[in-house]
Amino acid sequence: MDKEQLKENFASALKQENLKRTPQRFAILEELVSSDEHRECTDIYFALRNQGISVSRATVYRTMDILVKYDFARRLDIGDGIARYESKVGISHHDHLICLECGKIIEFLNRDIESLQQSICNDFDFDMIRHTHQIFGVCPDCKSK
Amino acid sequence: MDKEQLKENFASALKQENLKRTPQRFAILEELVSSDEHRECTDIYFALRNQGISVSRATVYRTMDILVKYDFARRLDIGDGIARYESKVGISHHDHLICLECGKIIEFLNRDIESLQQSICNDFDFDMIRHTHQIFGVCPDCKSK
DNA sequence: TATATTTATGAGACTCAATCTCACAATAAA
DNA sequence: TTTATTGTGAGATTGAGTCTCATAAATATA
Known part of the structure; x- marks a missing residue:
């Protein structure tokens, strides 16, 4: 799936939930999807900040919930008290x-x-x-x- | 396994780790093993307190680590941030x-x-x-x- | 048994991921 | 635009779990 298609799909999901299209939400999606790592929220928060993107921890946490709900991301709990997220976009189940x-x-x-x-x-x-x-x-x- | 045998086994484990036999440790083992529920530490803490047994949260948490290490208990993480423990004594894997x-x-x-x-x-x-x-x-x- | 040595306990402080608050900012509908 | 609605973010709050350290209890030693 190309990047534009992905954005459109996310936009549809947002519309479906009556949520607004904000730069923060798209940036978080992009950051997660463009890496194939298992990412912590704090990690994504700093990655975006380092790119000069204004975002807060709260927004990262809130957006992750949306991404999980609409199947763009999967949450991984390995029992150490830190939630990790992996992209599900173009990734088969494992x-x-x-x-x-x-x-x-x-x-x-x-x-x-x-x-x-x-x-x-x-x-x-x-x-x-x-x-x-x-x-x-x-x-x-x-x-x- | 009868209760006395269980206590002896736990005593051996404690000896192996150079840990002392304390009433708190045996009470925690007993409380976990005598129920077939998935128990939270806080839950076990209050259960013992209500029985008039003096115990602290710290001791419950510390003892759980020992019970897991020596296979008397299994830790269960279901992703809600609360660790649960189940007895492994006389219980087959599932x-x-x-x-x-x-x-x-x-x-x-x-x-x-x-x-x-x-x-x-x-x-x-x-x-x-x-x-x-x-x-x-x-x-x-x-x-x- | 008495004493010494070592380890355990517990109240409360602390940590840290996650959530909540709420004033202000941004988005989208009219 | 204007207006109504929703989002954002800094920092406060929450809560499970860990740590601290003075005191207590258990075991080793005499």
Whole structure:
């Protein structure tokens, strides 16, 4: 998806929510989407500030909620009390291997697990909205140290 | 496992870490193990206080770390910023379905997913230490409301 | 058992991510 | 434009979790 198309899509989402099109909101979307890292709000806040873009922490947090709600971003909680966000734009679904030594996050996808997951939900008559599957351990790099 | 055996096991763990046997530590273990809920530290703190047991928040938090390290408890992070703990004593491994409406936590186990998980780790040359697999959605009770 | 040594406890201070407040600014509709 | 509405931001607030350190309790030693 090109950048203009993305902006239009975000604009539609904003319209749908009766939210206004502000430079801050577009800048936050752009900053998240243009990196393939798992970004913390504080991180995005400083990145924008360093680019000379006026933004506050509150706006970053507020905008992230919108991005998650409209599927432009996915929130990642790895249990350290800091929310991380990753772009979902043009990115296929995946889950995470997390190294407890260096903090590296490796992505994986397994279609069999995805479908087993769905059948579990069927068994429990449970409507899945989202899921998180995280495997914590030691990555190859850290093992060889 | 009976209660005396459990206490002995915990005492061994404490000895192994050069930690002392204190009434607070045993009371916290007991409180967690005797319920099959997912407990917050604050919850355990008040439960013990209401039983007339002198304990501080700091001690609850510190003891939970020991219980997790020695496999008496498992920590559960569902992304709301509050750590929950569940007993692992006499409880077999499972993962969680979490209702976004009422907060109910349903346990599930799927051996196929467990083994697929292990083979993913093999593929990535990643040593798994623990994992979390959480499915968020709407439970049957909330659907029918 | 008495004493010494070591470790634990607890009240409250502190940290830090996240949220809230509210005066002012910016956006979009009329 | 004008006006009504929503957004922004600096700083205050919240709340889970951690830290501090004086005192207390547990264990090692005599």
